[in-house]
Every structure is written in structure tokens, then in C-alpha cells.
Amino acid sequence: MAMPTGNGNGVLFPAMLQVTSSRLRLSPNSEHKPEAYDDLQLEFSPLLFSSLERYLPPAMLNLSRDAKIQFMRDILVRYFPEAERTRVQKQREYRERIMSNYQPLYKELQTLDETKFFVPSFLQAVNAGTEESLRKIIIEPTPGVYSFEMLQPNFCEMLISEVENIERWVHDTKFKIMRPNTMNKYGAVLDDFGLEPMLNKLMDVYLRPMAKVFFPEISRLALDSHHGFIVEYGADKDVELGFHVDDSEVTLNVCLGKDFFGGELYFRGVRCDKHVNTVPHPEEIGDYTHIPGRAVLHRGRHRHGARATTSGQRLNLILWCRR
Known part of the structure; x- marks a missing residue:
């Protein structure tokens, strides 16, 4: 699959001569820690290079970046x-x-500081790295949906303030930003505002181990890309979210606040595209009430929706983890 590369004149670099006949791996090397490419101006996403590096033949892994x-x-x-x-x-x-026009309110959000972002119980469970430690911190409100305390109040407040700062900037400058998806008309794509590396680390270091435990059928696939965004609900925002499935393998949904009533999630079981509108079985029907700082983790194909936020304002951090 891979073709020889060189200096542009058909001359191969010496280090490449040994690997030009090698093929990419069929499955990613989950034990390999790829290089970071965020500091380079490349025509492809830096995350794409980091993801592809896990598929490189073994002989290439020790070569220069x-x-x-x-x-x-x-x-x-x-x-x-x-x-x-x-x-x-x-x-x-x-x-x-x-990034050349927007002035972040909290630049520290761009770097994941686990001791300031996460509650101790979540951090201890992930660092322990065992199925037992992870299962101790979760509840399962409905089959296949896992909830746990995750974010510290101060981090939630900072992220809410950052989103409000983004909305003020959009209003003042008339800059047209892309909203999170076709169903949400309010909110912001955090990856577009400098938080992509932080969210990628969140997925790679903290959510991947959880997916391995709770979704073993998915963990065989590499979660190596994401779409991270904030959704906003309230009287002058989106009010509810219709029945749907996510464009992800695994979805993280964390309520940030503020004061609100309503907005409960309802789940109706996992389905493939062909059967996405079939009637749920009784055991697949379940609801979840948002609590600020508390996360919900579920498969992207797990059908769900959000009931109306009847008063106040609710903001949620969503991370679609993909392969």
C-alpha cells in the first residue's frame, strides 16, 4: 500500500530504504504512543497523522518524526x-x-490539567486502570448507559464562561461559526477554538480505557478521532432534542450547568441503521436526569433524545469518539 518517498527528485532517504516494501498494519498498535504533530503546518489534520502512525509497520516506529x-x-x-x-x-x-481573531478567556482550558479538571474519584479509577476500579464509580441507569461523577465545578464554570465569551464574540464581530451539528442550532464546536488537542487527550487517555471495559465490542476498533462541542438549551436556545443516534462509536455527555428544569435524556436501545426506528423492548426504555459535573457514556448507536428544558439554561459538553 505504501509507496517510496524521498526528497522530491526520486532519491530515497536512507532511513526509508528498509521499509518501503512494508505494508501498513491491518489493525492499530494500541500499545504504541504516537508522536504529536500539532506544531506543524500540514495539509492534513495533525490528529490524522497521529492516528495513522499506529498503523505503521514496526520498522518505522523508531524512525525520526x-x-x-x-x-x-x-x-x-x-x-x-x-x-x-x-x-x-x-x-x-x-x-x-x-484563532487569529478570537481571544480566549481561559487559555488553560487548551491543556488538560487532570487535577483541576476531574473529580478525585474519576481520576483514581482511571489511573488504577482496572475493570473493578472503573465499575466502582459508575451506575447504569438503563442497560448500556453508564453514569459517573467526572468534572469539578470550577472547570464546568470556566467552560461555561468560555462558551459565553465565544457567543459574545460571535455577536460583536458577526463572525459566522459552524454550530455543533444539524440538530443543534446553538452552541460551539470546541475543536474550532483551540481545544482539539485537549479533547483528543481526554478521549485517548481517559475514555479509551472505559470503552474497553464497558463496550468491548467497540474497543477492538481504534477510537482515534473525535468531534467535541457544547450544546445550549433554554427558552432562547434549543429547547429539546429529537429521537436520534449519534455519529460516533462512543459518546460522552457531561452536564456543565446552569440552573434548569427538564432536559432529561431518554434511551431506547441500540440499533443498526436498518432497524433504527423499531419499537424498543421494555428493558431498553430508560431515562436519565442531568446533574452538573456528572457524565453519561453510551454507544453512538444507542437511540436517545432530550426532553424539553422547561426553564433556566442548560449547557452540556459532548464528545463523539470515532474511528
Whole structure:
């Protein structure tokens, strides 16, 4: 699959000669910690390079970052559809326009500080790394839906303030931002505002071990990309969310606050595309009431919706983990 790369004149770099006949792995090397590529100006997403690195042949893993970039870029240029490359380039330009004009309220949100972000019980359970430790902190309000305390109040308040700052900036500058998805008209895509590396670490270090325990059928797949955003509900925002499935393998949903009534999640079981509208079995019917700082983790294919937020304002952090 991989083609030889060189210096642009058909000359192979010495380090590449040993691996040009190698093929990418069929499954990712989950034990390998990939390099970070966020500091480079590349025509593809830095996260794409980090994800692809896990598929590199063993002989390449100890090569320099530059050599790996050349090898992976050649693959991406050859096999990535032109339309997708154009989309990625436009997204990069869009984010650059935002970051060159938007002044973050809390730059510390861009770096995951586990002791300031997470409650001790969550941090201890994940660091212990055992199924027993993780199961001790969760409740299962309905089959396949797992809830646990996760975020500290101060972090929730900071993230809410950051979103309010984004909304003020959008209003004052008339900058047209992309909203989270086709169903939510309010809220912000956090990846577009400099939080992509932080959210990727959240997925990679903290959610991946949980998915391995609670969704073993999914853990065989690499969760190596994400879509992270804030949704806003209230009288002058979105009010409710219709019955749907997420565009993810695993979804994290954490209530940030504020004061509100209503907005309960309702779940109706996991379905494939062909049977997404079938009637749920009695044991698949369950509700969940939001509590600020508390998270819900479920499969993306787990059908659900959100009832109307009848008063106040509710903000939730959503992370769609994908492969």
C-alpha cells in the first residue's frame, strides 16, 4: 500500500530504504504512543497523522518524526480523495481565522490539567486502570448507559464562561461559526477554538480505557478521532432534542450547568441503521436526569433524545469518539 518517498527528485532517504516494501498494519498498535504533530503546518489534520502512525509497520516506529511524516503524507496524498483534502484545507483555514481573531478567556482550558479538571474519584479509577476500579464509580441507569461523577465545578464554570465569551464574540464581530451539528442550532464546536488537542487527550487517555471495559465490542476498533462541542438549551436556545443516534462509536455527555428544569435524556436501545426506528423492548426504555459535573457514556448507536428544558439554561459538553 505504501509507496517510496524521498526528497522530491526520486532519491530515497536512507532511513526509508528498509521499509518501503512494508505494508501498513491491518489493525492499530494500541500499545504504541504516537508522536504529536500539532506544531506543524500540514495539509492534513495533525490528529490524522497521529492516528495513522499506529498503523505503521514496526520498522518505522523508531524512525525520526520527519521520516514518518514523509511516509504517511505520501500515503494520504495518494489515497485521500481530493474532495476530502479540499474540505480539510477549508476547515484549517476556517480555524486559523478564528484563532487569529478570537481571544480566549481561559487559555488553560487548551491543556488538560487532570487535577483541576476531574473529580478525585474519576481520576483514581482511571489511573488504577482496572475493570473493578472503573465499575466502582459508575451506575447504569438503563442497560448500556453508564453514569459517573467526572468534572469539578470550577472547570464546568470556566467552560461555561468560555462558551459565553465565544457567543459574545460571535455577536460583536458577526463572525459566522459552524454550530455543533444539524440538530443543534446553538452552541460551539470546541475543536474550532483551540481545544482539539485537549479533547483528543481526554478521549485517548481517559475514555479509551472505559470503552474497553464497558463496550468491548467497540474497543477492538481504534477510537482515534473525535468531534467535541457544547450544546445550549433554554427558552432562547434549543429547547429539546429529537429521537436520534449519534455519529460516533462512543459518546460522552457531561452536564456543565446552569440552573434548569427538564432536559432529561431518554434511551431506547441500540440499533443498526436498518432497524433504527423499531419499537424498543421494555428493558431498553430508560431515562436519565442531568446533574452538573456528572457524565453519561453510551454507544453512538444507542437511540436517545432530550426532553424539553422547561426553564433556566442548560449547557452540556459532548464528545463523539470515532474511528
